[in-house]
Amino acid sequence: MRTLAVVGTGLIGTSIGLAMSRRGITVHLVDRDTSAARTAAALGAGVTADPTGPVDLAVIAVPPRAVADVLAEQHARGLARSYTDVASVKALPTRQADAGLPDPSCYVGGHPMAGREQSGPLAARADLFDGRAWVLTPSPRTAQTALNHVLELVALCGAVPLVMDSEVHDQAVALTSHAPHVVASLMAARLQHGPPEALRLVGQGLRDATRIAGGDPRLWADILRSNAAPVARVLRELADDLAELLTALEDVARDDASQDPGTGAVVDLLERGAEGLHAVRPARVRRSGPTLRVTLGETPGELARLLDTVTDHGVGTEDVTTRVDPVQDRMTAEFTVPPVTAGQLRRRLGEQGWQVEGAAVRPTRRPLPQPSHVDDLWDQEVLPSQRVASLPGVS
Amino acid sequence: MRTLAVVGTGLIGTSIGLAMSRRGITVHLVDRDTSAARTAAALGAGVTADPTGPVDLAVIAVPPRAVADVLAEQHARGLARSYTDVASVKALPTRQADAGLPDPSCYVGGHPMAGREQSGPLAARADLFDGRAWVLTPSPRTAQTALNHVLELVALCGAVPLVMDSEVHDQAVALTSHAPHVVASLMAARLQHGPPEALRLVGQGLRDATRIAGGDPRLWADILRSNAAPVARVLRELADDLAELLTALEDVARDDASQDPGTGAVVDLLERGAEGLHAVRPARVRRSGPTLRVTLGETPGELARLLDTVTDHGVGTEDVTTRVDPVQDRMTAEFTVPPVTAGQLRRRLGEQGWQVEGAAVRPTRRPLPQPSHVDDLWDQEVLPSQRVASLPGVS
Known part of the structure; x- marks a missing residue:
């Protein structure tokens, strides 16, 4: 690829322009707001001059419901040989392209999973897509040339391509991005009606839970309406859970909390929530290594000194358990140690006068590394899919 | 105060023991789980031996619905002269203390706004309450001695006391902590039912929005049931908003997204959410300083170089606006500069060849400081109440 057009020089379009210009691609910037295109150009994202002939690929970087019209218009004008978009819904633009373009084989839907809280060209960054997933939704009729142009775009932006059916993509983002946005907005909307004292009790938990509600309301209304059916499906089920919980809480409130109604429904929801969280937690590192037991x-303060020593050797406090032997009335602390520091830690604990039991440590042939960061000390087993899953999503 | 008892040596109780022991107070640790009390003692949070007479203050650090029984039991035993608790609901224990204690004047409800995701004594930290708000809910019948004991506890733990009516406290935390927990759980519970592909699209937005759902389900069920009426009130209003949004989205879905129904309801909710967020944002620093205008x-890439220079002088990219003059066809960038670096920045831009216009900069008498952190450069005007409001809350 030698030439690219970006139509819509907001955060995503301008960031693509910056990344591609850096790779030596000639980028033509188009925006109905001349000032936005000029700003993107002044940042180094490309030029505002029209291309002299069709470019290799045009990226339509406009809100979801505007994609079809802008795509048809630029296609009619002969702007490019291949086309993609960056909207966070994929079924609607794909359907509209199939219906509206004389030759839909030149279009491949795309959705880079990257974003920032600020919007507009001034918030753009050349490294916005570094290591991020970038969903592509080719259909059977997609031309190989078009697919390869888009794959090259993703590669040059430093992202990881992820091919997906457009309907499956929309169900997935309804769950992982669109419904959470609605839920954050529902909660944030309540904050307009609290007692003034409530503001002094606001903590990080609430701020994190509502942060994504800060997105542009018009853009997000466009996204939600473009993916209405999948989002409504998730929210309908959520509303059913909420109705059940409300019945339970209102029962408790009526009984003046002296009885114990509603426990089942409340605990059930909270447990399902905690389980659901496991699905989205960053890759849990599998920790395997010798287990040591120290008698205190x-x-x-002896346990505090022990914790100081073991955490210096890559053991987290959450990996420590304490136990009192009822017969001997002695307390023991037990913990799993990263293999590379186990020998060192065992010697150190002995030197400090503790009685240590536990699996014999295999002698290591490599010299022991100096611990720098806890996670470096463990055999990390992270699946590639989990690595991708831990990427921040688009907002 | 010379002597303290902590009943319940979990995260909060043990952290209080660590903080108070460090201040030279004799702390007696009580827990029905001997191993937990022994662990707290081994960490240096106090001693497991019974006090020889009544201590000055006993902190009942057990789940909300257990407070009344434990308080009555310890009071009958004559454990202390004054009592407080740390539960995240206050009306229920206050009512129960009033009804159940022979002398309720010795009890003051308390709620330190601090917590960690880990629980248990091993997660305890002496500095857990440093700078945090600690709500106290004395009633007209509270004895001055009891109030002063509790104020001393808060001060020695390094926290900021905040006196509040118990009912107002419960309405406030229903909104800022309990309802958000339910909402996060409702969303997290949906994650059990997504397509497998969804996991690859999980981003930081979803993780932040659901993080608090990771709390202990049994403890949280206890909290929600203890504050059922205020929590139900917030959630009932939220459910009404959700029902309205669902109707709008289902209308859009039925119309196959070709029409434009539902825009009003969807935009309305998102706008109310964005407005509600302002209430909980960390204190916004009021930025006042000279405005400079640079012609490009x-x-x-000229604008990128300009941004590099101005951000080095404490200007954020969100404070920059660009504009194209339609007559002269020139782009200008405008931004407000922190007063202490304005003169320096103006000279620097001039040296780099830019044409700078803007308010004359008053000469400073102090030598110009070297910028270290952007926020240090501004005249920050943060109200004390906003500082407290930006503290992480209990979870």
Whole structure:
């Protein structure tokens, strides 16, 4: 690819322009707001001059419901040989392209999973897509040339391509992005009606839970309406859960909390929530290594000193368990140690006078590394899919 | 205060023990789980031996619905002269203390706004309450001695006392903590039912929005049921908003998204959400300083170089606006500059060849500081209440 056009020089379009210009591609910037295109050009994202002939690929970087019209218009004008978009819904533009373009084989839907809280060209960054997933939704009729142009775009932007059916993509983002946005907005909307004292009790938990509600309301209304059926399906089920919980809480409130109604429904929802979270937690590192057991004396603060020593060797406090032996009335602390520091830690604990039991440590042939960061000390087993899953999504 | 008892040596109780022991107070640790009390003692949070007479203050650090029974039991035993608790609901324990204690004047409800995602004594930290708000809910019948004991506890833990009516506290936390927990759980529970592809599209937005759903389901069920009426009130209003949004989205879905129904309801909710967010945003720093305007030439990337220079002088990219003069066809960039670097920045831009216009900069008498952190450069006007409001809340 030698030439690219970006239609719509907001955050995403301008970031693509910056990334591609850096790779030596000639980027033509188009926006109905001349000032936005000029700003993108002044940042180094490309030129505002029209191309002299069709470019290799045009990226339509406009809101979801505007994609079809802009695509048809630029296609009619002969702007490019291949086309893609960056909207966060894919079935609607794909359907509209199939119906509206004389030759839909030149279009491949795309959705880079990257974004920032600020919008507009001034917020753009050349490295916005570095290591991020970039969904592509080719159909059986997509031309190979078009697919390859888009794959090259994704590669040059430093992203990881992820081919997906457009309907499956829309169901997935309804769950992972669109419904969460609605839920954050529903909660944030309540904050307009609280007692003034409530503001002094606001914490990071609430801020995190509502942060995504800060997105541009018009853009998000466009996204939600473009993916209405999948989003409504998720929210309908959520509303059913909420209705059940409300019945339980209102029962409790009526009984003046002296009885115990509603426990089942409340615990059930909270447990399902905690389980659902496991699906989206960053890759859990599998920790395997020798287990050590230390017997503690009666000196106050002895356990704190032990924790200081073991955490210096890559053990997290959440990996430590304590137990009191009822017969001997002695306390023991047990923990799994990263293999590379186990020998060192065992010696250190011995030097400090603790009685240590536990699996014999295999001698290592490599010299022991100096611990720098806890996670470096463990055998991390992270699946590639989990790595992708831990990428921040588009907002 | 010389002596303290902590009943319940979990995260909060043990952290209080650590903080108070460090201040030279004798702390007696009580827990029905001997191993938890022994663990807290081994960390240096106090001693497991019973006090020889009544201590000055006992902190009942057990789940909300257990407070009344434990308080009555310890009071009957004569454990302390004054009592407080740390539960995240206040009306229920206050009502129960009034009804159940022979002398309720010795009890002051308390709620430190601090927590961690881990629980149990091993997660405890002496500095857990540093700078955090700690709500106290004395009633007209509270004895001055009891109030002063609790104020001393809060001060020695490094927290900021905040006196509040117990009912107002419960309405406030229903809105800022309990309802958000339910909403996060409702969303997280949906994640059990997504297409497998969805997991690859999970981003930081979803993780932040659902993070608090990771709390202990049994403890949280206890909290929600103890504050059922205020939580139900918030959630009922939220459910009404959700029902309206669902109707709009289902209308859009039925019309196959070709028409434009539902825009009003969808935009309305999103706008109310964005407005509600302003209430909980960390204190917005009021930025006042001279405004500078720079005229740009035609060189690509010129704006990027300008941004590099101005951001080095404490200007954020969100504070920059660009404009194209339609008559002269020239682009200008305008931004407000922190007063202390304005003169320096103006000279620097001049040296780099830019044409700068804007308010004359008053000469400073102090030598210009070297910028270290952007926020240090501004006249920050943060109200004390906003500072408290930006503290992480309990979870």
